[in-house]
Amino acid sequence: MASELQDLHADYEKRWGFRDPTDYVFKARKGLDEEIVKEISWLKQEPEWMTQIRLRALEVFRKKPMPNWGADLSELNFDEIYYYMRPTDRKGRSWDEVPEYIKKTFERLGIPEAERKFLAGVSAQYESEVVYHSMKEELARQGVIFCDTDTAVREYPELVQKWFGKVVPMADNKFAALNTAVWSGGSFIYVPPGVQVEIPLQAYFRINAENVGQFERTLIIADEGSFVHYVEGCTAPIYSTDSLHSAVVELVALKDSRIRYTTIQNWSKNVYNLVTKRAIAYEGATVEWVDGNIGSKVTMKYPSVYMVGRGARADILSIAFAGAGQHQDAGGKVVHAAPDTRSKIVSKSISKDGGRTTYRGLVEVQKGAVGSTCRVECDALMFGATSRSDTYPYMEINEDNVTIEHEASVSKVGEEQLFYLMSRGLDEDEAISMVVNGFIEPFTKELPMEYAVEMNRLIQLEMEGSVG
Amino acid sequence: MPVLEIRDLHTQVGDEPILKGVSLTINPGEFHAIMGPNGSGKSTLAYTLMGHPHYEVTAGDVLVDGESILELEPNERAQKGVFLAFQYPHEIPGVGMSDFLRTARASLTGEEVDILEFHDELEGRLKQIHMDPSFATRALNEGFSGGEKKKAEMVQMAILKPRIAILDETDSGLDVDALKAVAEVVNSMRDGKFSSLIITHYKRILNYVRPDFVHIMVDGRIVRSGGPELADQVEELGYEWVRAEA
Numbered sequence: 001m002a003s004e005l006q007d008l009h010a011d012y013e014k015r016w017g018f019r020d021p022t023d024y025v026f027k028a029r030k031g032l033d034e035e036i037v038k039e040i041s042w043l044k045q046e047p048e049w050m051t052q053i054r055l056r057a058l059e060v061f062r063k064k065p066m067p068n069w070g071a072d073l074s075e076l077n078f079d080e081i082y083y084y085m086r087p088t089d090r091k092g093r094s095w096d097e098v099p100e101y102i103k104k105t106f107e108r109l110g111i112p113e114a115e116r117k118f119l120a121g122v123s124a125q126y127e128s129e130v131v132y133h134s135m136k137e138e139l140a141r142q143g144v145i146f147c148d149t150d151t152a153v154r155e156y157p158e159l160v161q162k163w164f165g166k167v168v169p170m171a172d173n174k175f176a177a178l179n180t181a182v183w184s185g186g187s188f189i190y191v192p193p194g195v196q197v198e199i200p201l202q203a204y205f206r207i208n209a210e211n212v213g214q215f216e217r218t219l220i221i222a223d224e225g226s227f228v229h230y231v232e233g234c235t236a237p238i239y240s241t242d243s244l245h246s247a248v249v250e251l252v253a254l255k256d257s258r259i260r261y262t263t264i265q266n267w268s269k270n271v272y273n274l275v276t277k278r279a280i281a282y283e284g285a286t287v288e289w290v291d292g293n294i295g296s297k298v299t300m301k302y303p304s305v306y307m308v309g310r311g312a313r314a315d316i317l318s319i320a321f322a323g324a325g326q327h328q329d330a331g332g333k334v335v336h337a338a339p340d341t342r343s344k345i346v347s348k349s350i351s352k353d354g355g356r357t358t359y360r361g362l363v364e365v366q367k368g369a370v371g372s373t374c375r376v377e378c379d380a381l382m383f384g385a386t387s388r389s390d391t392y393p394y395m396e397i398n399e400d401n402v403t404i405e406h407e408a409s410v411s412k413v414g415e416e417q418l419f420y421l422m423s424r425g426l427d428e429d430e431a432i433s434m435v436v437n438g439f440i441e442p443f444t445k446e447l448p449m450e451y452a453v454e455m456n457r458l459i460q461l462e463m464e465g466s467v468g
Numbered sequence: 469m470p471v472l473e474i475r476d477l478h479t480q481v482g483d484e485p486i487l488k489g490v491s492l493t494i495n496p497g498e499f500h501a502i503m504g505p506n507g508s509g510k511s512t513l514a515y516t517l518m519g520h521p522h523y524e525v526t527a528g529d530v531l532v533d534g535e536s537i538l539e540l541e542p543n544e545r546a547q548k549g550v551f552l553a554f555q556y557p558h559e560i561p562g563v564g565m566s567d568f569l570r571t572a573r574a575s576l577t578g579e580e581v582d583i584l585e586f587h588d589e590l591e592g593r594l595k596q597i598h599m600d601p602s603f604a605t606r607a608l609n610e611g612f613s614g615g616e617k618k619k620a621e622m623v624q625m626a627i628l629k630p631r632i633a634i635l636d637e638t639d640s641g642l643d644v645d646a647l648k649a650v651a652e653v654v655n656s657m658r659d660g661k662f663s664s665l666i667i668t669h670y671k672r673i674l675n676y677v678r679p680d681f682v683h684i685m686v687d688g689r690i691v692r693s694g695g696p697e698l699a700d701q702v703e704e705l706g707y708e709w710v711r712a713e714a
Contacts, residue, residue: 016691415521420558422542423518423551424568424628425576434571436560440608 283309
């Protein structure tokens with residue numbers, strides 16, 4: 001017996017590459033080094049291959065320079081960040097510490113008590129049990145896998161190994177490397193061939209502290225001819241004491257499948273939100289990003305679609321809202337790498353009270369992508385003299401037989417428009433929020449109903465007290 | 469008590485004086501028309517009454533029900549029953565006409581609006597003015613033709629039920645059918661209390677909406693007032709006649 005146990009122990013060491021777990025206690029600490037990365041992997045009982053991916057990514061992260069072409073990241077200090085905290089470590093924060101503006105927004109949005117505590121990071125769990133369980137059964141019947149990515153690594157290693165890091169390689173950018181080294185949580189979805197998932201899958205149903213964590217990793221694979229709509233985030237502000245949120249989202253849309261990915265990001269206004277979102281669309285596949293950015297201090301996010309098969313389609317619709325002290329640097333990126341591919345990018349931004357929005361987009365048409373069409377449309381709406389909006393539309397067109405359209409507009413919210421609405425009895429705040437809600441209507445109409453309603457209310461709250 | 473009383477109103481835009489002492493009294497139920505050549509200050513009067521921030525009142529007063537409204541915001545003036553049908557109505561993308569008017573009416577009355585009743589009422593008014601009911605769900609004025617915008621202003625007026633409606637050249641650019649439809653809506657508002665101030669270049673609309681009084685405005689002043697026959701004289705003799713007399 002004793003020797004068997006010893007063998008096991010030896011085997012454990014060999015198989016998992018870890019120290020004996022009994023003499024090891026994880027303690028959350030600031031900063032990032034190999035030890036931390038190994039500890040994260042150990043805590044999650046990951047297979048060796050994932051540990052190795054993490055360690056390689058750490059090396060890449062160290063070598064990669066900070067991006068200097070976008071938002072100002074100079075205040076970001078990597079040594080001052082907790083890269084992993086167990087949900088249990090997070091407890092102890094009290095409701096009193098939650099900033100007043102967030103509590104107020106919860107109240108005015110009518111978020112239920114239990115949810116408020118979760119969103120504020122005071123409680124670690126919030127699950128809408130009933131809905132989630134009935135949904136889980138239906139999904140299982142269809143063969144759909146929907147779980148957190150940690151679970152997927154353990155239970156569906158072949159699928160994860162095949163696609164993890166293939167859409168967003170760790171060397172893509174510094175923050176993709178960071179995420180790959182320290183990722184935790186996020187969603188994993190696999191939809192079998194031909195399966196149409198009728199209801200939108202929402203992280204909200206199985207939300208927990210890991211999901212709203214700093215370094216989520218999401219991987220969605222839609223097999224041939226399937227369809228899935230995934231909704232990430234919620235309109236209510238999510239309070240985080242962490243200053244950095246850096247997620248990676250990878251979508252794989254196999255032949256003739258369609259993935260729609262909807263995000264509403266409303267991080268508290270102390271967060272750097274630096275996210276890499278990318279999709280590969282194979283022949284005849286469609287990928288739609290519906291991306292809303294309301295919160296955070298700085299966001300840099302450019303959902304991308306690489307159309308690698310004939311007839312693939314990309315649709316990127318984003319809105320960004322920047323109030324005082326916020327910079328939303330967002331946009332989209334499409335790569336036409338096959339013939340007859342079609343893409344559309346629509347970007348709408350609102351800046352007020354000195355907030356700053358940037359549209360940054362890349363359209364790349366590779367040689368041979370004949371018959372491709374691309375349309376880019378960006379509209380900015382500004383309130384107040386100190387607000388700012390910039391547009392950086394990059395184009396790399398290496399094929400002649402293509403159609404590219406670009407349209408941009410910037411409007412100061414018209415005194416005339418407001419006067420018109422006010423003359424009908426609306427006060428200034430009502431008039432402003434009406435103009436803004438109308439402006440983002442192309443976005444809200446793409447949201448599931450309950451989100452659309454909340455979104456309009458949220459914008460109304462955000463716009464209160466702005467001067468036209 | 470007059471519903472609207474304008475007393476020696478002076479207005480300027482920037483440094484340029486435009487209204488140079490306009491006085492006018494409108495009693496409940498009365499329809500007044502203001503005619504005048506281009507640049508005489510008619511639209512300035514309309515904007516000033518509604519409280520447009522660019523028009524600065526330098527002297528005089530405007531009273532609704534005997535109380536000055538000069539310090540009030542446009543929405544507060546609307547709450548007192550003032551309505552302006554715009555010469556160039558603005559497009560509000562993404563805001564459905566029905567949603568907008570329901571919000572506006574709720575703001576004006578301070579009461580919840582019954583959605584179904586409201587829907588029927590709006591549809592009735594759209595039909596009355598020969599507009600397709602689908603306009604209710606279209607974005608406010610967006611992509612409307614010039615004539616449709618003018619007609620939509622009349623629908624808004626009918627739905628919001630003001631006590632004094634200022635029509636700023638609502639008739640201009642309308643074909644005869646549209647003009648008749650506009651007139652029908654305005655006339656249907658007559659109830660002995662509803663009053664209107666119709667601003668126009670031409671007598672044409674006054675053939676369909678009979679005014680009780682006609683005023684001629686030239687160079688920021690009302691230079692002549694009279695009954696409906698005054699409009700006929702303008703039609704016949706042009707504004708030069710009044711200018712010469714003034």
